[in-house]
Amino acid sequence: MLRLLGAGALAFAAARAGAELGRGFDRVLDAVVRIDVREVTFEDGARRLSGGTGSGVIISRDGLILTNAHVVGPQAVEISVTLSSLEHVGASLVGWDHWTDLAVLRLDLAEVRRRGLHFTAGEFGDSDRLRPGETVYAVGTPYGLSRTVTRGIISNNNRPFEEGEDQRGFETGAFNNWLQTDAAINPGNSGGPLVTEDGRVVGINSRAFLGADNLGFAIPGNVARRISEALVRDGSITRSYLGIVPGALQDLERFYSLAANTGLLVDSVEAGSPAARAGLRPNDVVLELNGRKLDGRFPEQLPPIQNFIASLPVGSTVNLKVKRGDGVLTLTAVTERLESRVGEEWAFEKWGLSVRQVTRTYARENQLDSDRGVVVIGVQAGYPAAQAGLDPGDILTKIGGEPIVDLDRLKAAYRAYVARPEPVLVEAQRQRRIALYVFKP
Amino acid sequence: MRIVPIFPAWLALAAGAAAADVPTLLQERLASVVAVEFVLETESERRPATVLGTVIDDQGTIILPGNSIPATAALDQLHDFKVYPPGGDEGSPAEYLGPDALTGWQFLRAGAPVRAKLRAITHFADPAAPAPRLDDELWGIGLRGQDEDFAPYVLSSRIALLTRLPNQTAITAEDVAGPGLPVFTRDGRFVGLAQNSYGQNYVLFARGQNGTPVMLVNVEESSVIELAADVLPGFTRIPQHQTGRPIAWLGVSGVQPVDPDVARLLKLERQSGLVVSDIMAASPAAKAGLKDRDIVLAVDGQPFPRLKPDRVVTDYFAREILRRRPGDELRLTVLRDGERRELTVALGDEPKMIREASRHYFDRLGFTIREFLPLDGVANHGAPGDASGVVVHFLKPNSPAAVAGLRPDDWIREIDGVPVKDFADAVARLGRIDSDQARGEIVLLAGRGGETQVLRVKLN
Numbered sequence: 063m064l065r066l067l068g069a070g071a072l073a074f075a076a077a078r079a080g081a082e083l084g085r086g087f088d089r090v091l092d093a094v095v096r097i098d099v100r101e102v103t104f105e106d107g108a109r110r111l112s113g114g115t116g117s118g119v120i121i122s123r124d125g126l127i128l129t130n131a132h133v134v135g136p137q138a139v140e141i142s143v144t145l146s147s148l149e150h151v152g153a154s155l156v157g158w159d160h161w162t163d164l165a166v167l168r169l170d171l172a173e174v175r176r177r178g179l180h181f182t183a184g185e186f187g188d189s190d191r192l193r194p195g196e197t198v199y200a201v202g203t204p205y206g207l208s209r210t211v212t213r214g215i216i217s218n219n220n221r222p223f224e225e226g227e228d229q230r231g232f233e234t235g236a237f238n239n240w241l242q243t244d245a246a247i248n249p250g251n252s253g254g255p256l257v258t259e260d261g262r263v264v265g266i267n268s269r270a271f272l273g274a275d276n277l278g279f280a281i282p283g284n285v286a287r288r289i290s291e292a293l294v295r296d297g298s299i300t301r302s303y304l305g306i307v308p309g310a311l312q313d314l315e316r317f318y319s320l321a322a323n324t325g326l327l328v329d330s331v332e333a334g335s336p337a338a339r340a341g342l343r344p345n346d347v348v349l350e351l352n353g354r355k356l357d358g359r360f361p362e363q364l365p366p367i368q369n370f371i372a373s374l375p376v377g378s379t380v381n382l383k384v385k386r387g388d389g390v391l392t393l394t395a396v397t398e399r400l401e402s403r404v405g406e407e408w409a410f411e412k413w414g415l416s417v418r419q420v421t422r423t424y425a426r427e428n429q430l431d432s433d434r435g436v437v438v439i440g441v442q443a444g445y446p447a448a449q450a451g452l453d454p455g456d457i458l459t460k461i462g463g464e465p466i467v468d469l470d471r472l473k474a475a476y477r478a479y480v481a482r483p484e485p486v487l488v489e490a491q492r493q494r495r496i497a498l499y500v501f502k503p
Numbered sequence: 504m505r506i507v508p509i510f511p512a513w514l515a516l517a518a519g520a521a522a523a524d525v526p527t528l529l530q531e532r533l534a535s536v537v538a539v540e541f542v543l544e545t546e547s548e549r550r551p552a553t554v555l556g557t558v559i560d561d562q563g564t565i566i567l568p569g570n571s572i573p574a575t576a577a578l579d580q581l582h583d584f585k586v587y588p589p590g591g592d593e594g595s596p597a598e599y600l601g602p603d604a605l606t607g608w609q610f611l612r613a614g615a616p617v618r619a620k621l622r623a624i625t626h627f628a629d630p631a632a633p634a635p636r637l638d639d640e641l642w643g644i645g646l647r648g649q650d651e652d653f654a655p656y657v658l659s660s661r662i663a664l665l666t667r668l669p670n671q672t673a674i675t676a677e678d679v680a681g682p683g684l685p686v687f688t689r690d691g692r693f694v695g696l697a698q699n700s701y702g703q704n705y706v707l708f709a710r711g712q713n714g715t716p717v718m719l720v721n722v723e724e725s726s727v728i729e730l731a732a733d734v735l736p737g738f739t740r741i742p743q744h745q746t747g748r749p750i751a752w753l754g755v756s757g758v759q760p761v762d763p764d765v766a767r768l769l770k771l772e773r774q775s776g777l778v779v780s781d782i783m784a785a786s787p788a789a790k791a792g793l794k795d796r797d798i799v800l801a802v803d804g805q806p807f808p809r810l811k812p813d814r815v816v817t818d819y820f821a822r823e824i825l826r827r828r829p830g831d832e833l834r835l836t837v838l839r840d841g842e843r844r845e846l847t848v849a850l851g852d853e854p855k856m857i858r859e860a861s862r863h864y865f866d867r868l869g870f871t872i873r874e875f876l877p878l879d880g881v882a883n884h885g886a887p888g889d890a891s892g893v894v895v896h897f898l899k900p901n902s903p904a905a906v907a908g909l910r911p912d913d914w915i916r917e918i919d920g921v922p923v924k925d926f927a928d929a930v931a932r933l934g935r936i937d938s939d940q941a942r943g944e945i946v947l948l949a950g951r952g953g954e955t956q957v958l959r960v961k962l963n
Binding site for chain 1: 795
């Protein structure tokens with residue numbers, strides 16, 4: 063009796079689940095793809111190819127695929143997409159934005175047509191309407207297990223989660239909040255969709271706390287939709303930069319003699335930034351920006367404000383109404399284009415040296431006097447750079463007595479070395495201390 | 504005629520016989536070694552320490568290895584110096600005399616009661632003796648811990664390597680003495696002082712693991728001996744002041760040696776050189792016109808010797824400065840843009856050091872501030888002359904300041920939204936807040952690595 067009853071209950075549960083997950087859910091399953099990528103890396107002083115596997119979701123009839131920026135990036139040389147029919151198709155990168163960790167690919171439609179393949183496109187749901195506790199499903203390729211569906215709930219629908227840098231050093235998360243879910247998310251789920259029971263894409267799964275129990279994070283679908291449209295149009299997202307590092311004002315209103323829900327507290331002003339030039343100072347409270355009142359009371363409110371600043375036109379004048387002490391003043395700043403700390407990478411194989419161009423952001427973060435030069439990201443043991451004593455993190459500033467103004471200057475010096483190998487003097491800085499090295503054949 | 508040569512032979516035989524008797528030699532020489540105990544009293548704890556020392560004169564002066572006292576410890580944090588003779592169960596008080604920047608030693612003077620029992624190591628030294636040679640057999644003294652009444656024991660080994668670092672140094676095959684204690688020849692002559700031990704590379708095989716490279720350092724015994732020829736002259740450098748002043752100062756933070764490949768490319772032949780950078784504003788080096796990227800080749804016309812490893816040349820240069828006094832002139836030969844030039848530097852006085860900095864602890868807030876020093880300006884890459892603010896020196900765990908996110912070495916720029924003028928200003932304002940039981944919070948602006956952060960410290 064007991065066993066029968068048990069079996070009956072199970073059957074009932076299965077029927078119910080089947081009823082909930084209707085045709086919409088089946089369709090989104092058919093839109094989820096596995097993505098295998100081969101990309102160029104410039105680690106350890108050599109140009110190498112490395113492989114990775116992630117997930118994605120087809121979002122249009124003409125074969126656009128949404129995935130994570132950390133799954134497919136500009137260094138990808140080969141992108142292979144596995145459709146739900148298990149067929150492999152090539153794809154190419156359309157646009158990429160590490161700040162939101164999103165990338166858009168396009169299936170090779172000619173190949174799809176030639177081989178008579180079929181796919182369906184997922185549809186976005188409104189991620190702003192998600193409620194904590196609502197059931198969601200993560201679909202993707204965890205540990206290479208294609209088309210894995212896991213189930214959970216929305217654990218939090220507005221989680222601020224700014225990641226200083228990902229594995230490759232790219233900044234992520236300053237401009238949006240995240241969905242938190244307890245649906246199991248493992249390596250390989252990245253780029254796959256978080257979907258509702260009716261099969262609407264409400265998020266792009268992107269991160270999980272390793273070692274924690276089911277603390278996963280997804281980019282909200284509404285953010286993904288907006289960014290993907292811009293990426294299809296322009297290939298990249300242009301953002302403005304002021305150089306304000308905000309802190310939540312939480313409970314400090316009385317200290318600053320402010321009404322509740324007023325103002326954006328300035329924790330830090332980045333050296334040499336437009337905000338610094340405008341005279342903004344730490345401990346200032348920005349009340350209004352171009353006439354719009356700011357409210358940065360809670361950490362959750364900061365990414366939308368950062369996004370508002372980022373969405374201003376580059377080079378535009380920004381009026382800041384600022385409370386400083388008992389006074390209120392107006393400051394004027396001109397926005398700059400936001401730049402990543404990660405500059406262009408390259409490898410000089412005969413030197414066993416891989417480098418990355420120093421950017422303004424990198425120079426600022428590392429308190430360098432200048433944004434000229436390249437930073438060493440890897441050396442290969444036994445090759446001239448390693449033999450000379452260079453280490454990752456060293457900043458090369460001169461070669462053969464000439465300043466390394468940019469990567470091209472170093473490439474030219476490398477070509478000369480390859481054409482006629484002879485010892486060349488290199489100047490580098492380590493923790494701002496200057497030292498000399500020789501690359502010798 | 505046949506008798507004459509026998510006489511010296513008999514002498515030699517006598518010396519040989521005495522040399523064999525290490526126990527007797529040890530008994531005599533134990534009066535030259537001590538264990539030293541002292542207490543480092545911080546804001547939250549009393550930390551006792553035990554180190555080993557050697558007696559250098561008949562006034563009871565004792566030297567300890569440099570790192571036996573942390574460089575950041577303020578003088579008023581060092582207490583209860585006590586000297587224990589080997590095998591002794593009772594310590595007698597001693598006075599801390601201060602560090603010497605050139606030798607790196609810490610100096611101490613034993614109190615009158617125990618002085619009579621001490622004997623200077625110089626009694627066992629012979630400045631005219633030949634320098635030690637490879638494979639010479641040496642022995643030295645080690646002392647057990649306090650629970651064994653610092654019982655003395657004997658170590659012995661042979662010289663495996665003689666080198667300059669830049670001081671003349673012998674490395675023995677096995678550990679030969681406790682760090683800070685003397686080493687002798689077989690016949691009892693003082694040959695040098697054991698230094699802190701070097702790390703030895705091993706591969707560790709733990710269960711289920713492949714070999715992991717590890718470095719082991721013996722903190723109780725050492726095989727590194729600085730030789731008497733370079734040790735003995737340092738005995739005259741008894742500090743005039745507990746701070747170790749006067750200390751000559753050049754004002755260059757970045758000094759990097761050039762390796763032989765670079766030297767060849769720069770056509771320096773067999774010469775060594777040092778690339779300078781991070782020159783402090785208004786320092787003696789800056790005033791003399793020294794510039795970033797200058798390569799210093801010689802001091803007072805004396806070229807730097809080739810020393811190995813390359814970085815030893817940096818120490819050599821530092822010692823050339825430290826052996827002089829503030830106000831002394833130093834002639835530097837530098838290579839700039841391929842040309843040699845001579846610069847004359849008038850050495851200055853070392854700027855205030857951490858051990859000298861004024862500090863103040865606030866019990867309720869839970870942190871110690873200290874005045875902003877020129878060194879902090881270098882560390883923070885601050886604008887020259889910007890010495891406003893104070894630095895967090897100590898943070899009590901789980902204190903209100905720690906909970907608020909303050910960290911050691913943070914640079915406090917503002918208190919309650921008002922810039923901190925100087926140390927006195929900060930002490931006055933934080934003191935008022937610390938003692939005002941009605942105060943519920945303060946807001947600090949802390950600088951850290953070129954960025955700032957607004958921190959709210961909740962007090963109730």
